[in-house]
Amino acid sequence: MENYNSAYFKQLAKQLRFDLSDQEAQDIVAEFDTLLNQLSLLETIDTEGVTEMVLPFEDETTFMREDTVKNVFTVEEAMANAPKSKNDYFVTVKVVI
Amino acid sequence: MNIKETIKLSTPIERVEKALKLAHQGQPFLNAVVTFVDTEKQLDNLQNINPDAPFYGIPIVLKDNVNMKSVKTTGGSHILANYISQYNATITDRLQAAGAIVIAKSSMDELGMGGTNLTAATGPVYNPYDLSRMSGGSSGGSAVLVASGVVPFAIGTDTGDSVRKPASFNGIIGVKPSYGRISRYGIIPYASSLDHVGYFTRNVSDAALALEVLAGRDDQDMTSSFIEVEKYSVDLTGDLSGRKIGYIANVVRAIENQDVLAMFNRLIENMRIAGAEVVSIEMNEDLLNAILPTYYIIANSEATANHSNLDGLRFGVQQAGNDIEEIMSASRTAGFGKLIRKRFVIGSFSLFVENQEKLFRKAQKVRRLIVEDLHRALNGVDGLIAPASGYGAPKLQDTSLDQLSSRYLVAENFMVISNFSGTPSLTQPLGYVDGLPVGINLICHPFEEKKMFEIAAGLEKLTGLADCIREVGE
Numbered sequence: 001m002e003n004y005n006s007a008y009f010k011q012l013a014k015q016l017r018f019d020l021s022d023q024e025a026q027d028i029v030a031e032f033d034t035l036l037n038q039l040s041l042l043e044t045i046d047t048e049g050v051t052e053m054v055l056p057f058e059d060e061t062t063f064m065r066e067d068t069v070k071n072v073f074t075v076e077e078a079m080a081n082a083p084k085s086k087n088d089y090f091v092t093v094k095v096v097i
Numbered sequence: 098m099n100i101k102e103t104i105k106l107s108t109p110i111e112r113v114e115k116a117l118k119l120a121h122q123g124q125p126f127l128n129a130v131v132t133f134v135d136t137e138k139q140l141d142n143l144q145n146i147n148p149d150a151p152f153y154g155i156p157i158v159l160k161d162n163v164n165m166k167s168v169k170t171t172g173g174s175h176i177l178a179n180y181i182s183q184y185n186a187t188i189t190d191r192l193q194a195a196g197a198i199v200i201a202k203s204s205m206d207e208l209g210m211g212g213t214n215l216t217a218a219t220g221p222v223y224n225p226y227d228l229s230r231m232s233g234g235s236s237g238g239s240a241v242l243v244a245s246g247v248v249p250f251a252i253g254t255d256t257g258d259s260v261r262k263p264a265s266f267n268g269i270i271g272v273k274p275s276y277g278r279i280s281r282y283g284i285i286p287y288a289s290s291l292d293h294v295g296y297f298t299r300n301v302s303d304a305a306l307a308l309e310v311l312a313g314r315d316d317q318d319m320t321s322s323f324i325e326v327e328k329y330s331v332d333l334t335g336d337l338s339g340r341k342i343g344y345i346a347n348v349v350r351a352i353e354n355q356d357v358l359a360m361f362n363r364l365i366e367n368m369r370i371a372g373a374e375v376v377s378i379e380m381n382e383d384l385l386n387a388i389l390p391t392y393y394i395i396a397n398s399e400a401t402a403n404h405s406n407l408d409g410l411r412f413g414v415q416q417a418g419n420d421i422e423e424i425m426s427a428s429r430t431a432g433f434g435k436l437i438r439k440r441f442v443i444g445s446f447s448l449f450v451e452n453q454e455k456l457f458r459k460a461q462k463v464r465r466l467i468v469e470d471l472h473r474a475l476n477g478v479d480g481l482i483a484p485a486s487g488y489g490a491p492k493l494q495d496t497s498l499d500q501l502s503s504r505y506l507v508a509e510n511f512m513v514i515s516n517f518s519g520t521p522s523l524t525q526p527l528g529y530v531d532g533l534p535v536g537i538n539l540i541c542h543p544f545e546e547k548k549m550f551e552i553a554a555g556l557e558k559l560t561g562l563a564d565c566i567r568e569v570g571e
Contacts, residue, residue, distance in 0.1 A: 009442055012442050012445060012446065013438065013441075013442055014426075015445065016401070016429075016438075016441050016442065016445055017408065017422070017425045017426050017429050018426060018429035018430040018433060018438055018441075019426065019430045020438060020442075024435055024438070024439070027435075027439070028439055028442060031439075035390075035393070035443065038389060038390040038393070038506075039390050039394070039456065041383075041386050041387050041390055042387055042390055042391065042394075042456075042459050042460065042463055043455075043459075044383060045383060045384065045387055045463050045466065047459060047462035047463060047466065050462040050465055050466060051462070051465065052458050052461035052462055052464075052465070053461050053462070053464045053465035053468060053517075054290060054461060055276075055290050055320065055519075056276040056290070056468070056516075056517065056518055056519025057276060057277065057322075057519055057543070065316065071184070071317070073183065073184070077183040077184075078183075080181060080183055081179070081180055081181060081183070081411070081412035081413070082411055082412060083409065083410075083412075083413075083414075083415035084415075090410065090411050092410060092421060092424065093418070093419065093420055093421065093424065095420070095421060
């Protein structure tokens with residue numbers, strides 16, 4: 001198995017846009033053995049020729065419909081939870097300097 | 098007393114005041130409520146509701162991942178601690194149209210990801226039968242508010258067994274109907290291919306009535322079913338004669354607690370006396386052992402994608418940063434608990450291109466095999482039963498279970514098969530071990546909820562365990 005150390009998980013967390021403390025990363029390393037052992041149970045199952053199951057029921061439930069307007073959100077409602085907004089725009093730090 | 102009888106014997110105001118009194122009385126001990134909801138306008142609005150409506154003036158609770166306009170919806174997470182719903186979930190509309198009065202939003206494991214309710218941003222929820230024990234989760238707050246007598250009905254959600262396990266730990270009924278039976282529109286998702294709306298009641302009659310209120314096609318939820326909603330509560334006799342019911346032998350073998358086994362065996366004997374044919378059903382042991390890792394991979398992978406929009410930029414609690422990356426990173430680090438970040442790491446790990454085939458796609462293939470094995474087990478029987486847990490609610494910090502033991506992998510996780518398969522399933526009280534409730538789980542064929550409630554009503558007659566309440570406080 002590859003080397004799943006603290007640095008590996010800290011880097012992975014960075015890609016997910018959050019940080020792990022040293023202790024949290026070490027905890028994941030410690031628990032990863034159990035997880036990998038559990039995952040190895042999957043390898044014992046023969047899935048040759050089996051199709052992935054994505055949803056419980058595989059019959060289509062959506063159909064073409066008229067494009068009727070309903071459940072409209074006002075701008076005020078859409079912006080109501082924004083940490084910062086101005087003139088109907090979300091405000092954040094400058095992206096282009 | 099069921100909801101129909103309650104409506105006849107008291108006024109809406111009396112019912113709501115009593116519920117609020119009990120909720121406030123229990124809150125210092127149970128910590129089950131996240132937000133109390135203003136009931137005044139809802140009570141006023143009853144003048145527009147037919148007094149014959151099924152939930153007329155009945156106080157209820159919503160899990161805190163269900164949107165209710167102008168009310169806080171936190172999903173049990175710090176990152177949504179300030180989020181005010183701007184619209185109603187479809188089920189909120191349906192419940193209010195049926196006359197229900199929402200008195201509170203209930204505590205839950207953060208974003209629904211947990212089975213203990215220990216990860217809620219507002220702290221653990223305590224079990225009314227023993228305050229040193231957990232409620233179970235992720236719908237722990239709702240379960241406890243029904244079990245402690247506050248409300249006769251509460252909404253939960255069930256992605257693994259998040260309604261049916263806390264129902265077992267709290268001595269009440271927990272229903273997870275077929276996938277697509279209840280709309281999920283307006284509910285914070287966890288893992289979309291496994292998420293179900295579920296609910297808690299204290300008797301089977303109310304459970305059947307509630308599904309009539311909640312079920313039905315909703316164009317806002319593409320997975321919502323067109324299959325006709327039945328009158329589940331009508332002619333609910335509980336007659337078990339002629340029923341053929343299987344018990345899952347693998348699950349029973351994995352249970353070590355002799356008291357649980359004795360109660361279960363006694364129930365089977367009584368079912369036979371009541372006219373049911375009860376047969377032993379073997380499922381594929383390797384597939385049962387694979388349920389938990391399969392669930393872990395699928396659920397965490399879907400969750401990682403679903404929650405990528407929680408970044409503090411457009412809504413939620415924002416932390417300071419010098420650029421967007423820093424703001425997102427700081428907001429997600431401060432906003433998510435340790436367990437959630439761990440699960441996102443595992444989910445992302447499974448989705449890496451180099452891991453997708455051997456983990457994510459492999460899990461989806463194993464899921465199909467597990468579901469096929471369940472349908473084989475259900476073939477020829479009306480339903481399957483097994484104890485919902487091998488023990489009563491654990492102590493808050495109990496981590497004694499070996500996560501690779503069959504006791505853990507099979508006995509404590511088998512209910513996930515109904516999330517994989519979309520089959521309707523419910524947990525109801527089986528009995529008590531050392532004063533702690535333990536439930537029995539029932540699984541039926543897809544969209545055969547009517548039959549499920551019929552069988553459950555029969556089991557309820559045999560156990561005599563309906564309307565169980567453990568009040569807490571003064």
